[in-house]
């Protein structure tokens with residue numbers, strides 16, 4: 165998926181390379197080419213139009229950075245806009261301590277049952293206790309299909325009986341949960357080949373009774389434009405809180421996937437990448453944008469490598485890294501008015517790095533910077549060279565100076581952690597007692 169679009173966009177942008185100046189006429193021509201590439205990839209017409217308009221406006225309005233060639237600047241704008249189109253920041257469904265009910269809806273064959281099994285597997289691996297609910301009573305084999313997946317994952321299933329009223333299903337669910345503690349209920353529902361009034365009513369009633377915390381619309385990326393109208397109808401009739409895009413591993417042109425967030429206004433939470441139970445990944449707008457523009461899906465690869473590493477029995481002791489720094493800062497920031505108090509505690513005020521910032525904006529920037537880094541970089545930010553720092557600054561909407569400052573703070577804190585680890589104070593806790 166996305167191969168053709170990727171090739172066309174890269175050709176267009178490569179054509180600008182080595183140009184000292186890009187005039188308005190040239191820019192218009194480039195925008196036309198980009199719009200054509202998007203339309204050929206089956207991107208929604210409105211989306212393609214709005215996209216190129218924004219790129220053009222940004223390119224014309226942008227101040228000229230001396231460190232970038234005009235071609236690089238347009239490249240960056242296209243990247244930023246593509247990321248924005250896909251949702252900008254990765255989003256996850258809401259997950260409370262308990263009482264989570266995720267209601268999966270979508271047309272028949274989009275991948276609901278498969279996604280239900282995949283979600284159960286994913287969240288079980290994160291330490292959750294999922295329960296699957298087989299509410300598809302339309303097709304006789306649907307409940308069997310979910311039961312088999314549940315067995316593979318090792319989670320229980322509650323099966324809705326033929327002709328059972330939604331209120332009765334809700335009652336049986338409560339009864340089940342009272343006996344068997346579960347913190348995440350994933351409901352697989354029936355789909356039809358097309359939007360169908362009776363089905364919509366049924367789903368709406370069941371939703372009313374089950375009061376889900378998330379209603380996830382499963383969208384088949386192979387379906388093309390048609391998927392988008394369907395999605396809007398589901399949202400109008402049932403209310404949708406987020407999307408799961410399935411079959412991203414297929415050979416469709418990708419336009420529907422690219423338009424889904426814009427057209428529905430809902431975040432894409434996950435992408436399905438195979439028929440297998442492990443084929444579900446959180447959806448990262450930046451990574452897909454990078455993949456389309458040919459920067460390689462580096463982060464995903466790194467994460468896979470890291471996951472493989474984690475499965476090895478003998479893993480190295482955990483070294484203080486940037487994720488830990490961020491967690492610490494958030495923790496301290498929560499204390500808010502306690503900042504002054506902290507400064508009065510001798511050990512702790514010495515422990516805080518000199519330029520330690522507690523204002524929430526600084527923490528937000530920090531988070532954006534850290535999120536733009538690869539896992540390896542988070543462990544050891546010293547490996548960041550100048551061009552990576554520039555790219556991360558651009559990716560996170562910050563500056564190279566901020567990144568440099570963060571790395572300095574990190575080094576200081578890490579040093580401090582090492583000292584603390586050696587001192588007896590650690591055993592007594594920060595405040596001298598347990």
Ligand code: GDP
Nearest residue numbers: 272273274275276277278410411436437438439
């Ligand atoms: P439902 O009718 O919405 O419940 O759809 P199913 O979960 O039964 O899936 C329909 C078909 O799509 C099955 O053959 C699945 O194996 C397949 N499928 C689901 N998700 C994916 C995916 O992400 N990638 C691929 N390649 N196939 C998928």
Ligand code: MG
Nearest residue numbers: 276277300306
């Ligand atoms: Mg199904």
